[in-house]
Amino acid sequence: TRIEQLLHNAVENHEIKLNYQPIINLETEEIERLEALARWDHPELGYIPPGEFIPIAEENGLIIPIGQQLFKQACEQLTNLHQKGYTSIQMNLNLSLLQLQHPDFISFVKALLKQYKLCSKDFELEITENIALSNDEMVIQTIQSLKSLGFRIAIDDFGRGYSSVGYLRTITVDTLKIDKSYIWDVNDDEQTARLTAAIISLARTMGLEIVAEGVETEEHLEFLKTHSCHWAQGYYYAPPVGKELIETLLERGV
Numbered sequence: 079t080r081i082e083q084l085l086h087n088a089v090e091n092h093e094i095k096l097n098y099q100p101i102i103n104l105e106t107e108e109i110e111r112l113e114a115l116a117r118w119d120h121p122e123l124g125y126i127p128p129g130e131f132i133p134i135a136e137e138n139g140l141i142i143p144i145g146q147q148l149f150k151q152a153c154e155q156l157t158n159l160h161q162k163g164y165t166s167i168q169m170n171l172n173l174s175l176l177q178l179q180h181p182d183f184i185s186f187v188k189a190l191l192k193q194y195k196l197c198s199k200d201f202e203l204e205i206t207e208n209i210a211l212s213n214d215e216m217v218i219q220t221i222q223s224l225k226s227l228g229f230r231i232a233i234d235d236f237g238r239g240y241s242s243v244g245y246l247r248t249i250t251v252d253t254l255k256i257d258k259s260y261i262w263d264v265n266d267d268e269q270t271a272r273l274t275a276a277i278i279s280l281a282r283t284m285g286l287e288i289v290a291e292g293v294e295t296e297e298h299l300e301f302l303k304t305h306s307c308h309w310a311q312g313y314y315y316a317p318p319v320g321k322e323l324i325e326t327l328l329e330r331g332v
């Protein structure tokens with residue numbers, strides 16, 4: 079396809095950039111984490127959303143060089159923010175199955191941390207339930223190795239689709255990110271409200287942190303605070319923004 083061809087150039091020319099969306103600690107109301115999200119502005123076609131190009135990059139393997147470029151960008155940005163005095167900011171990165179299957183992934187990230195003098199504890203790696211549920215022994219092994227190295231692990235889109243919680247018995251994770259679709263319904267649907275409250279409670283019981291995604295309104299926030307959710311992310315606070323704007327947001331607060 080067209081996108082597939084263009085994607086090769088995009089890698090060559092480093093066209094894919096990270097944007098950053100604040101994750102707010104609901105106790106302090108401060109931005110304490112940033113989720114890095116891939117953005118591709120093609121010189122002619124304009125904005126191509128990750129939902130379009132990531133699946134293609136996963137199919138043709140380009141997610142490997144793209145993932146490497148993006149991990150590097152995240153390190154550069156984190157270093158930059160640390161130097162500007164935001165020393166406790168942490169970075170969330172999304173990972174694809176293919177990246178975790180790549181035999182050199184662990185050595186790649188180790189080398190990056192060394193190069194940038196960054197600490198694994200400054201990163202949270204987001205994986206989807208599909209990845210956590212994969213029966214690929216090597217993938218589970220890689221996740222455990224990342225954990226042992228000190229990276230935090232988050233389950234992204236928790237509760238989306240036909241999920242299972244069985245993997246929580248074997249994979250040690252730090253954080254659950256509740257899927258946006260739950261948050262959007264908490265004020266209108268009693269069933270969703272109870273389930274969301276139960277998921278927050280499940281996380282607390284298991285000693286996990288919980289992030290609500292897709293927080294768009296005051297009402298969403300009220301619900302989350304009432305049910306003692308730790309973290310919130312969404313347009314109510316800020317959309318994903320480029321690396322210049324994120325500094326303004328950090329300075330000004332949300």
Ligand code: G
Pocket residue numbers: 114115116117127128129132148172173174
């Ligand atoms: O930002 P947006 O909602 O358009 O992202 C759409 C999807 O693309 C999300 O599911 C997100 O997890 C995924 N995505 C965004 N950036 C990255 C990335 O850097 N790596 C991977 N693997 N997926 C990403």
Ligand code: G
Pocket residue numbers: 099115172234235258291292293294311312313314317318
């Ligand atoms: O799947 P993942 O959670 O990694 O992707 C996060 C995506 O959700 C990003 O692409 C981001 O643009 C999008 N997003 C973040 N906050 C909101 C929000 O409040 N509303 C909507 N509709 N999308 C959001």
Ligand code: MN
Pocket residue numbers: 113172204234
């Ligand atoms: Mn994510």
Ligand code: NA
Pocket residue numbers: 234235236255257258291
């Ligand atoms: Na998500």
